[in-house]
Amino acid sequence: MRILVAPDKFKGSLTANEVCLAVENGVHLIDSSIEVIKHPLADGGEGTLEILQNYFKLETISVLVKNPLFKDITASYKISKNTAYIEMSNASGLQLLEKNEQNCFYTTTFGTGELILDAIKRGFKNIILFIGGSATNDAGIGMAAALGYEFCNSKGEKISPIGKELLNIAEIKRNHLKIDVNTINFTVVCDVKNPLFGINGAAYTYGSQKGASTQEIELLDQGLQNFSNKVEKYLHTSVSTIKGAGAAGGLGAGAVCFLNATIKSGIDFVIEQTRLKEHLKKGIDLIITGEGSVDKQTIHGKVIKGISDIAQENNIPFYIISGIAKDRELVEENLKPSAISTIVDLNVPVEEAVKNADFYVSLITSNIIKSIKKANK
Template structure:
């Protein structure tokens, strides 16, 4: 028997490779003779560079940049000979802020722009930008400001490139860019399809997770709408309804506007780069995938969705193991796994589930193999 183990990370608990190791231990507890192939995955959000590093020998570059609150930090991006791989969460991510400091009205993607500019100055013509895990809702104006774009209010004052200032943008100046947009090929990798503004836009869907109140979310959404109007007027680009425009607080739209970037699905990119599709030949008997939290967003473009599509196409049964499962009926009807199980389904307290996640993943995977082996 041959089993492919292909999970995402369990956020706040285990890396994707650690999840692989725990599941493998459970499989081998059931039967040490089972052949396992560990293939950790990511969906384009934070942690994606770690996954790519598992498959390729990428080099790191350290750069001092501004964090989401304009504080100096040293962070990194990775590269091969021709391409720079930049994870915006390393410069502008929610992970960089203590909980009391999280409010996307006041945060910026300026540091992400500094990473991009550093890569351009070092001669990289191809840039892959991963835009999950942001602390921001600035439409990418912070990133653009670091690259030389300027944004002005009706009174002619330069605005601070943060979320709450978007509503005041009245003009955009691209006359003093620090790079030549024709010389750079940018691919934006993301895992969401939200438009820029509106009920399903960046502010309303993700603003509360980033510390914004209900009133602030209304203001941020109005700011994103105003931003799209000014982009249409000054850059002749319509990004408001573009799929993925609302990713990372509107950085999806900003990358397209300010870098002429192309958008690509996160999970498709990672699976393509890491050769996942080539694994699924007729020698594979089972796939086990999973992530920390499985819910209705899972079916939109997360790791499990990508695995399910390929497993069903290849007619290989697959299981989902999660920390917690919501919307289980929706998951089963849409993705068609053989089963969905979770650590919380064992009646474990949240703190215990996080602290001893490897133990419970081992237990669940062993139980799944016992059930599967009986059929």
């Protein structure tokens, strides 16, 4: 029997590698003869480069940039041959700010633009931008400002490239660009498909998680609409209906209109880059996947969705292991796993579940293997 183990991380508890090891341990507790193929994954959000590092060699470049509040920090990105891999969260991520500093009404992606500019100055012609985990809702105007774009209000004054100022953009200038976007291939990797604005847009979906008040979220959404209108007027690009435009506070849209980038599904990109499907050539009897929390977001571009697609295409049964499961019926109906098993189902206190998640993942795995063996008798 050959089992493919391909999970995401359990955020705040286990890395994807640690989940793989816990599952392997659980399998071998029941049957040491079962072959376990460990293939940790990510969905294009923060931590994706850590996963890619498992599959091919990446070098690290460190740069002094601005954090989401324009304070100096050292951020890094990865390089391989002629490609630079940049996680926007390293320069513009929510984890860079204290809780009392988090408010996407006032934050910027300027530091992300500085990382991009550094990579271009070093001669990289392919830039992969991972845009999960942002602290921002500036539609990428901070990133663009670092690259030489200018944003002016109705008085012709340059505005600060933060979320609050989106509503005040009257003109977009590109007279002083520091790059030629036509000579560089930009790919944006993200794990959501939200539009730029509206009830499912960047501000209304994620603004509160990034510290914005109800009133600020309304203003941010209006700002994103204004941004869309001005982009169409001055850059002749329509971003209002692009899937993923609302990712990372609108950076998805910003990357398209400022960098001429192509947006790709995070999990599809990672599956392709890590050559997961090559395991199928030798035959796989079962797939085990998982993430910390399963919910309605799981069915849209997350690791488990990618695994579900592969499992169904190849008629392979797959199991989901997670810390907690919300919207269970919705996930079961859409992704069709053989079962969803959670640590919470074991009646374990949350603190204990987080602290000893590896033990409980192993336990759940052992129970899965036992049930399969019993059914096959």
